Amino acid sequence: MYDTMTIDLPLWAAARRSDPPTSKAAGRNARQFIGDHERQILNALAEGPGTKDELAARCGLSEQMVIRRIARLRRIGEVVGTGETRRTPSGGKAEVWRKA
Numbered sequence: 001m002y003d004t005m006t007i008d009l010p011l012w013a014a015a016r017r018s019d020p021p022t023s024k025a026a027g028r029n030a031r032q033f034i035g036d037h038e039r040q041i042l043n044a045l046a047e048g049p050g051t052k053d054e055l056a057a058r059c060g061l062s063e064q065m066v067i068r069r070i071a072r073l074r075r076i077g078e079v080v081g082t083g084e085t086r087r088t089p090s091g092g093k094a095e096v097w098r099k100a
Contacts, residue, residue, distance in 0.1 A: 037061055037069050038078075042099065045079065051086050051094035070097055 037059075044050065044058035052070065056063045073079040077100050084096040 037065055038073055041066060041069050041073065042078065045097065045099045049082050049084075049096045049098040051088065051096055053088050053094060054086075055097070 040059035040061060041055055044055045047058060050058065052063050052066045055061075055070075056066045059066075061069075070079060074081075074097075079097050080100045082096045082098050085093040086096055088094045
């Protein structure tokens with residue numbers, strides 16, 4: 001075990017100054033993936049409303065990715081819930097989404 005009070009914080013700060021180019025590149029790549037995924041979901045919704053499961057199947061993303069992207073798309077007003085729910089393959093209920 002180490003004493004956290006002995007960590008020299010300026011060393012940590014100096015280490016962070018040395019890697020921003022890679023961190024910034026990773027951030028750009030992540031934003032590109034997010035934009036691509038959101039476009040795929042919006043294209044899938046152009047075919048009609050769907051649940052997270054249905055959208056995942058239409059656009060080839062995982063359900064978890066669809067859930068994350070739908071949350072953001074909802075916040076920025078690109079998609080809205082229809083107020084309808086449908087049964088999922090596992091027997092649960094899922095909200096149906098459509099383009100705003």
